[in-house]
Amino acid sequence: MSYISSYYASSANAAPERLVLEGDHHCDICVIGAGYAGLSTALHLAEKGYKVIVLEAEKTGWGASGRNGGQIINGYSRDYDTIRARYGEDTARALLNMGFEGADIIRDHIKKYNINCNHSPEGSFFAAFNDSQMKFLERRKAIWAEGGNNETEIISRDKLSDYVGSALYCGGLLDKRGGHIHPLNLALGEAAALESLGGKIFEKSRVLSIDTGTKPKAITERGSVSAAHIVVCGNAYIGNTAPQLQSRFMSVSSQIITTAPLTDAQASALLPGRHCVEDCNFLLDYYRITADRRLLFGGGVVYSGTTPHDIEGRLSPKLLRVFPMLQGVKIDYAWSCNFALTLTRMPHIGRLSDTVYFIHGDSGHGVTTTHLLGRLTAEAVAGQAERYDIFANMKNYPFPGGRVFRIPFTALGAWYYGLREKMGI
Numbered sequence: 241m242s243y244i245s246s247y248y249a250s251s252a253n254a255a256p257e258r259l260v261l262e263g264d265h266h267c268d269i270c271v272i273g274a275g276y277a278g279l280s281t282a283l284h285l286a287e288k289g290y291k292v293i294v295l296e297a298e299k300t301g302w303g304a305s306g307r308n309g310g311q312i313i314n315g316y317s318r319d320y321d322t323i324r325a326r327y328g329e330d331t332a333r334a335l336l337n338m339g340f341e342g343a344d345i346i347r348d349h350i351k352k353y354n355i356n357c358n359h360s361p362e363g364s365f366f367a368a369f370n371d372s373q374m375k376f377l378e379r380r381k382a383i384w385a386e387g388g389n390n391e392t393e394i395i396s397r398d399k400l401s402d403y404v405g406s407a408l409y410c411g412g413l414l415d416k417r418g419g420h421i422h423p424l425n426l427a428l429g430e431a432a433a434l435e436s437l438g439g440k441i442f443e444k445s446r447v448l449s450i451d452t453g454t455k456p457k458a459i460t461e462r463g464s465v466s467a468a469h470i471v472v473c474g475n476a477y478i479g480n481t482a483p484q485l486q487s488r489f490m491s492v493s494s495q496i497i498t499t500a501p502l503t504d505a506q507a508s509a510l511l512p513g514r515h516c517v518e519d520c521n522f523l524l525d526y527y528r529i530t531a532d533r534r535l536l537f538g539g540g541v542v543y544s545g546t547t548p549h550d551i552e553g554r555l556s557p558k559l560l561r562v563f564p565m566l567q568g569v570k571i572d573y574a575w576s577c578n579f580a581l582t583l584t585r586m587p588h589i590g591r592l593s594d595t596v597y598f599i600h601g602d603s604g605h606g607v608t609t610t611h612l613l614g615r616l617t618a619e620a621v622a623g624q625a626e627r628y629d630i631f632a633n634m635k636n637y638p639f640p641g642g643r644v645f646r647i648p649f650t651a652l653g654a655w656y657y658g659l660r661e662k663m664g665i
């Protein structure tokens with residue numbers, strides 16, 4: 241299988257054909273999965289001088305890292321107060337202080353390795369529908385300032401049209417340390433950076449099983465890699481390769497559509513400052529203007545993780561609700577992709593054994609966090625596990641309902657939160 245059809249696949253930078261793993265190989269660290277989590281881990285390790293091999297089941301950036309909304313969003317899927325209530329003040333503070341590092345890593349990689357991924361540094365905009373969401377954003381602004389991000393601004397209703405040309409919202413928060421990128425080209429650029437440091441990537445090389453013993457080994461159909469450490473970064477697409485992770489996440493799909501190129505005037509009427517936008521709902525809409533002036537619009541989830549047959553039909557009404565002036569606009573691309581949802585909606589990292597680490601569970605918000613967690617995992621492998629263990633010690637819970645009932649249970653929970661939002665509570 242090559243890339244799934246998408247706007248990103250059709251506008252990807254040229255990349256080398258990579259080999260399939262054949263025979264038995266040895267290295268310092270073997271990483272499973274060439275998404276952001278795997279590439280960030282591998283690149284940070286290669287920068288420290290380790291010999292790294294990445295094994296990818298499909299193609300580099302084939303998963304969520306090459307098919308997402310491209311939004312560089314700071315922080316986590318859960319807000320500071322939820323994290324503090326759940327894990328305590330010390331953990332919440334430590335996470336807050338690391339909450340802007342993932343975006344900095346992305347910008348560093350783009351600059352250091354000269355990655356052409358249409359990086360748009362204007363910032364990210366969080367749009368509020370009602371007063372209670374505005375209060376939430378005001379609290380976010382105050383908390384983020386305590387964590388070192390003073391580059392945010394509350395935008396009131398009278399200034400809103402400078403940021404979003406939609407009558408739906410009552411205001412928002414601008415984060416100037418956000419931005420957006422062509423996500424597949426970021427992944428391809430990070431892969432090239434890894435290879436420039438001597439790292440190797442094998443594609444079409446699905447790891448079928450992992451020996452998690454003192455001499456760990458990743459085994460594919462045609463070969464194997466033995467290493468001092470293995471890092472599992474297969475996220476929503478890991479399947480049965482790491483059975484220990486199966487009950488800890490649900491593979492959930494989200495969909496994106498992309499319009500035909502708009503005129504400059506049309507694009508400016510929608511998003512005058514070219515910021516990317518996500519709204520504050522539990523099941524949120526997210527959108528931005530691409531480098532060639534298309535509106536790229538995502539929203540909704542399918543809890544069974546399947547691809548809906550009519551993505552355009554599902555998303556167009558949402559798009560038109562935000563921007564009714566786009567009635568009749570041609571949709572050039574529509575695709576679906578899966579992310580790994582945890583019960584806590586926080587990323588989940590840890591060790592399957594003394595030698596095997598894992599990163600997964602971005603919960604739909606992981607462009608920045610996967611980059612951070614890759615760095616922390618590299619630190620831990622190199623013997624500095626202090627920051628890593630703050631995350632690894634956060635309790636993660638299996639989904640209730642077992643394999644049969646966890647999808648309806650989770651959908652029911654989401655319906656409940658969606659209903660609360662519709663009622664404005």
Ligand SMILES: Cc1cc2nc3c(=O)[nH]c(=O)nc-3n(C[C@H](O)[C@H](O)[C@H](O)COP(=O)(O)OP(=O)(O)OC[C@H]3O[C@@H](n4cnc5c(N)ncnc54)[C@H](O)[C@@H]3O)c2cc1C
Nearest residue numbers: 273275276277297303304305308309311447474602606607
């Ligand atoms: C539609 C959509 C839109 C999103 N939009 C945003 C956004 O705008 N901003 C944001 O912050 N987050 C967003 N996210 C989330 C973000 O994309 C993810 O958090 C992030 O890309 C996850 O990276 P990853 O490396 O963990 O997983 P992935 O990118 O999915 O990579 C996992 C890789 O592992 C490979 N793999 C799996 N199993 C094996 C195996 N056994 N052997 C070898 N290889 C294997 C897969 O083929 C895949 O390439 C979105 C997600 C989706 C689905």
